[in-house]
Amino acid sequence: MAIKLLQDDLINKIAAGEVVERPASIVKELVENAIDAGATKINVNIVRGGIDSVEVEDNGSGIAPDELMLAFQRHATSKIGREEDLNNIATMGFRGEALPSIASVSKIQIMTAQTDKPGIQAVLEGGVLINSAPCSCPPGTRIMINDVFYNTPARREFLKTPVTEGNNVHEIMNRLALSRPDISFKFSNQNKTFFKTPGKGDLMDTVTSIYGRDFSQNLIPVAYDSDRFSISGLISPPEITRTNRKNQLFFVNTRAIRSPMLYKTVDQAYRGLLISQEFPLAFLFINMPPAEIDANVHPQKTEVRFRDEKVIFRLVVEVIRDTLGQLNYKYNLPTQLADSEPYTPDYDNGRFEFSTVAPRESGMAYQNMTKPDNTENRYDFTSLPASDTPLNYRVMGQCFNSYIMIEKENELVLIDQHAAHERINYDKLRSAADKGNMSQALAFPVSVQLSVKSMQVLENNLQTLTSLGFTIDIIGPREIAIRTAPWAARGNERETILEILELLQEDKLLDVTDEAYKLLACKKSIKAGQVLSRLEMETIIADLLKLPDYRNCPHGRPVILSISRQEMDHHFKRI
Numbered sequence: 001m002a003i004k005l006l007q008d009d010l011i012n013k014i015a016a017g018e019v020v021e022r023p024a025s026i027v028k029e030l031v032e033n034a035i036d037a038g039a040t041k042i043n044v045n046i047v048r049g050g051i052d053s054v055e056v057e058d059n060g061s062g063i064a065p066d067e068l069m070l071a072f073q074r075h076a077t078s079k080i081g082r083e084e085d086l087n088n089i090a091t092m093g094f095r096g097e098a099l100p101s102i103a104s105v106s107k108i109q110i111m112t113a114q115t116d117k118p119g120i121q122a123v124l125e126g127g128v129l130i131n132s133a134p135c136s137c138p139p140g141t142r143i144m145i146n147d148v149f150y151n152t153p154a155r156r157e158f159l160k161t162p163v164t165e166g167n168n169v170h171e172i173m174n175r176l177a178l179s180r181p182d183i184s185f186k187f188s189n190q191n192k193t194f195f196k197t198p199g200k201g202d203l204m205d206t207v208t209s210i211y212g213r214d215f216s217q218n219l220i221p222v223a224y225d226s227d228r229f230s231i232s233g234l235i236s237p238p239e240i241t242r243t244n245r246k247n248q249l250f251f252v253n254t255r256a257i258r259s260p261m262l263y264k265t266v267d268q269a270y271r272g273l274l275i276s277q278e279f280p281l282a283f284l285f286i287n288m289p290p291a292e293i294d295a296n297v298h299p300q301k302t303e304v305r306f307r308d309e310k311v312i313f314r315l316v317v318e319v320i321r322d323t324l325g326q327l328n329y330k331y332n333l334p335t336q337l338a339d340s341e342p343y344t345p346d347y348d349n350g351r352f353e354f355s356t357v358a359p360r361e362s363g364m365a366y367q368n369m370t371k372p373d374n375t376e377n378r379y380d381f382t383s384l385p386a387s388d389t390p391l392n393y394r395v396m397g398q399c400f401n402s403y404i405m406i407e408k409e410n411e412l413v414l415i416d417q418h419a420a421h422e423r424i425n426y427d428k429l430r431s432a433a434d435k436g437n438m439s440q441a442l443a444f445p446v447s448v449q450l451s452v453k454s455m456q457v458l459e460n461n462l463q464t465l466t467s468l469g470f471t472i473d474i475i476g477p478r479e480i481a482i483r484t485a486p487w488a489a490r491g492n493e494r495e496t497i498l499e500i501l502e503l504l505q506e507d508k509l510l511d512v513t514d515e516a517y518k519l520l521a522c523k524k525s526i527k528a529g530q531v532l533s534r535l536e537m538e539t540i541i542a543d544l545l546k547l548p549d550y551r552n553c554p555h556g557r558p559v560i561l562s563i564s565r566q567e568m569d570h571h572f573k574r575i
């Protein structure tokens with residue numbers, strides 16, 4: 001074929017591949033336009049996960065009638081004009097790609113008006129103007145996208161089910177609403193309202209309206225300010241964690257971004273307070289002069305490049321550590337590790353001291369915190385080793401407060417105390433489930449306020465929850481009462497149910513019940529860094545070695561490291 005320039009409509013369809021992957025990306029682009037237009041109220045409604053329609057309504061600046069068609073042209077933007085502007089981007093959009101890309105693969109109805117000026121409405125199909133006419137509408141813009149990918153069947157086939165697409169939109173909406181607590185966002189799916197944020201500028205209120213009161217009430221504010229950088233947000237205390245990073249969100253100059261570096265700051269800041277594979281909650285806002293970052297590295301603008309990554313890394317870690325340090329969390333870190341790090345933690349007696357959480361003077365929200373009872377789990381002695389059976393091993397002690405050392409026949413064996421306990425608890429849960437006695441009645445029902453989303457998930461999964469041992473009464477549109485719970489959730493029912501409901505929202509899990517057992521087993525287990533009595537160690541070992549799969553924890557990680565007598569003798573050149 002001869003070389004020729006592509007037609008505009010084809011270029012737009014190609015570009016749509018980058019900007020418009022799925023309904024969630026359309027929602028993101030349209031809401032960002034509304035934010036850039038200075039809106040203080042943004043309403044979003046989707047139908048069938050956004051596949052049938054996405055509607056975004058804002059009270060922003062509106063578009064002048066004679067500029068409307070320009071907005072649908074490629075590289076048409078009101079946000080940058082000169083090359084220098086690229087180094088100083090303060091708006092969410094700037095590439096002038098979204099509207100033409102979305103228009104090229106869908107049917108659009110738009111109505112827009114500037115304050116005290118006549119409005120205009122237009123209908124486009126596949127990027128082609130079908131009709132437009134003056135209209136009277138309130139100041140702002142209402143845009144409705146229908147039948148996404150109707151003219152690109154191959155792309156349409158790549159869409160997932162309406163539920164999955166809807167979940168993706170939901171996640172994007174959470175992030176957008178969190179990114180701007182000063183804007184009131186309302187999000188509805190199939191005309192059911194999932195949240196409406198107050199838009200008064202308070203992050204905690206915004207988090208509460210999206211995730212529910214029992215989610216937000218334990219979060220701790222962080223804040224730091226200098227003339228170059230400011231960091232603010234909410235983090236969870238180390239005893240409130242999740243098994244994934246879904247609740248670790250970062251906003252750089254109000255833009256939600258993905259950044260492995262920022263994930264690492266959280267890992268680093270909580271190091272010594274957590275066992276591995278636990279992820280604390282963190283909603284962190286980092287602000288800096290636009291010239292400090294390059295936002296133009298990704299078509300969807302979900303990544304940024306920092307001019308001074310190291311400084312930001314260190315600052316975020318320090319801000320989190322200072323906050324936790326003031327709450328008297330003590331780090332349990334090996335000395336070498338701490339020495340090689342830029343930040344030196346405050347050592348005390350080298351073990352966790354969750355039990356000494358002192359509320360801070362300043363009367364922050366943390367004072368209301370309901371501390372889970374099992375922050376320091378103990379071993380329940382259900383099966384003391386019978387004293388008359390001769391043991392073929394000897395428990396020697398605990399190493400780094402994390403590993404139990406035993407001498408067994410011709411081996412020195414190190415056992416990860418957390419992993420071992422997790423295996424024991426998991427097997428116990430499974431056998432309780434087999435016998436059908438998972439649930440224990442609570443002396444007093446525990447009431448929990450949920451997000452609308454979690455409430456929906458709960459209603460759709462009551463049977464699974466029952467099989468896990470929960471008996472739950474729905475006592476309000478967002479409120480439940482837990483009457484029975486599995487023994488492994490004892491004392492920690494509220495957090496456990498929030499976490500299980502989050503787990504149930506994930507659609508790629510193969511066996512939800514099994515994942516829930518793992519979660520329960522992990523939560524109930526002794527942690528690394530916890531000092532154990534000899535009796536505890538002996539019982540753990542006795543219980544562990546009885547199990548068929550004692551070599552691995554339920555997540556598949558090893559429980560045991562053994563060094564044979566022979567290896568040792570070899571090493572010391574005895575043989």
Ligand SMILES: Nc1ncnc2c1ncn2[C@@H]1O[C@H](COP(=O)(O)OP(=O)(O)O)[C@@H](O)[C@H]1O
Pocket residue numbers: 029033034036037058060061062063071072076077078079092093094095096097098099100140141
């Ligand atoms: N909701 C809106 N309110 C006011 N103006 C809008 C809105 N949406 C789009 N526009 C205008 O249309 C232009 C093109 O939008 P878009 O294609 O998303 O590109 P970009 O946001 O990168 O400028 C914007 O620069 C803006 O002037």
Ligand SMILES: [Mg+2]
Pocket residue numbers: 029032033092093094096098099
């Ligand atoms: Mg835009």
